[in-house]
Amino acid sequence: MNKIAQPFLRPNGARSEQTIFALASGAGRAALAVMRLSGPGTAALLARLAGRLPPPRRASLRRLLAPDTGEELDRALVLWFPAPASYTGEDCAELHLHGGHAVVEALAEALAALGARPAEPGEFTRRAFLNGRMDLLEAEAVADLIEAETSAQRRQALAQLEGRLGDLYRGWAEQLRTLLAHAEAAIDFPDVGVPEPDDAPAIAALRRALAAHLADARRGERLREGLTIVVAGPPNVGKSSLINALAGREIAIVSPIPGTTRDALEARIVLGGVPITLVDTAGLRDSADPIEAEGVRRARARLAAADLVLSVTDASFPAPFAVRSPAPVLALANKTDLAPPPGPELAVSVLTGAGLSELRARLAALARDLTGGAGPPPLTRARHRAALIEAEAALAAALAAPAPELRAEDLRVALCALGRITGTVGVEDILDTIFSSFCIGK
Template identity: 50%
Template structure:
């Protein structure tokens, strides 16, 4: 366990009404006593105290709290200083704590210590990081569920079921001379492994719902040049995010807008106009537009309803999930081949129909990302571990006639699930998780 004592600002740097400085470690109590005038507060009681520098000069007056371990966030002796948020006050208190032997914490070090002291597991720590970063209601709800142990409980249930299957397999290995061992093994461990494999598959086959909630649902707007894609992006974003001109080919790279759509984080992308061109830069823009359309969760194809049909519109029809006619404030002359009809007609200039499209998009996002019975996988790390566990289970099911091999596969599945919650101390995994936290958390 860490022996040194750490401190960090837990609130954003800069000028503010109140700033919070946190302190944690073996010497937290003695450092707290030396930094304040008066006696140490009772545990978990906020008390007004004068904070003093090494010469006994007043730094500030603020609220001080004392959290003796293990009943603290980190599981160690901890203290908190709620001071005025002026940069000079913050710097003076930091200098005082450093002078008393504490060191500035690394990013995520407080939460890592909480993990190392068993106060939370790795999925709960990741949920805490997601809660800090949450921009929408859906992100907040998912992060709170994960921070409260929803994923941990699911993974622990799977692990316990695997251990039950492994116990049955080990029992068969211990009595290899009995008749009908493979049959008995299939009767006992087989149903457990089969049911668990189905659960893992269901968990994985969710359209990456949790990752999309956390990272954002991708919507790409594609169309020929000068169809009004940038105008539509600006109308949906309610700001001038993309340059709009009457010159075809103005947008040559992807312009992204992050927005809250029905409580879900959405990344809306305006792309270069799709057409044949000899311009090297524009050609690269078209390539990127098609690549983004292929990777997007939803593609909105936009055609100029006031233009006549041409072959540049064909890729839009082929790649679109939703087809929109723009410039509805102008006379509409566009007719589509094969009697196709647009899903929406709108005018970004007058806002006619934009609200209807936005409502429809919000409904699609909500339907795809709405809550399911199982908590969602929120990170690629989780998905890879569950995939590894499912693969090991599939091999175990095929090898039930050979208990030794089946047992090894089940142990690999158990190990993959233990890696999800951090039971296995994989140092580079821990470093990757906690390095993404802000300093002071």
């Protein structure tokens, strides 16, 4: 049993020797600036700067003095978080300074003179992970929360930070450990007549759960990265006019000449709490003009990668038209001021504004469907997806395995793949990639 539990030990004892500091608040002039410290030298640094250690976790107003000259640098709120009950699990402190550039500079100089060094991006959170204060999913959620631009992104990041996604994966890992124990018992005691439970249905059920989660994979990733809605249709139907109306500014040139738009133009908007990139494309038609033909080629490429397509036609000039895209297509008739809409699809007049608010509501609902919804939390990163694909393949192999030894090996591969997501196994090589995308001070 030991060999199963072994790789899942938390990477403890990773307490770092160096004391780091960074500005945790934004750069630039502000009322306050928060300087954060972490590491074994924190208590000594605080004592040198503020005279004596304040009581733990209580804000204390202190004069901060330059260690060499004794000159007053600032009057600040000082917070002291002794290990292990701190963000990083190490001794930590926060100095709530006045936000002026000179104050921040002076403190950074004083801290460096006392032997601390500036933190690297994500280093506080990396230490928190290494000290077992959070798993990798929670660390990634911290980064997502900082980056969150919309309410839906904030909710997703918070759910992940609370460990809901981690709970799902840990639950699966727990089931796998039981299945692996059974498989190993069958290897270790082949003839003592240990009754071998038939685990095939349980493995198959687990595999189905992983497959369903993977099928849903784009939901969480889309919300993190934003949704791409491509506006396509024949020339001159009003695609560019529509993009300008939805974005509320003049993104694209509008003209009565068919074939005006050539490059794919982008506008960022937020609908239903979901960040959306609207893409205006060249009108789809065969053209002898090489520039327009290139525009049409680009339009088709964007259609192939869309999350949702808005297929626009001209109500006053109905012509059979169908866009080709793997994404869901929403049909929309424009120019209803000139003629009644030909079919049951959504209808607008960009010119008069009729139908635009219904269109916005419809797009917001679709955006929410494509990203959120009830049910289990969605996976949020390509990194998780890759590991889950590996786990699912290993479960498929386990089901087909002809001998208990082989089945055990496949189950072990699946378990390791799941462990890599939360960071319980073999992640040293990817830590740099993960934490370098953080901002400094987090």
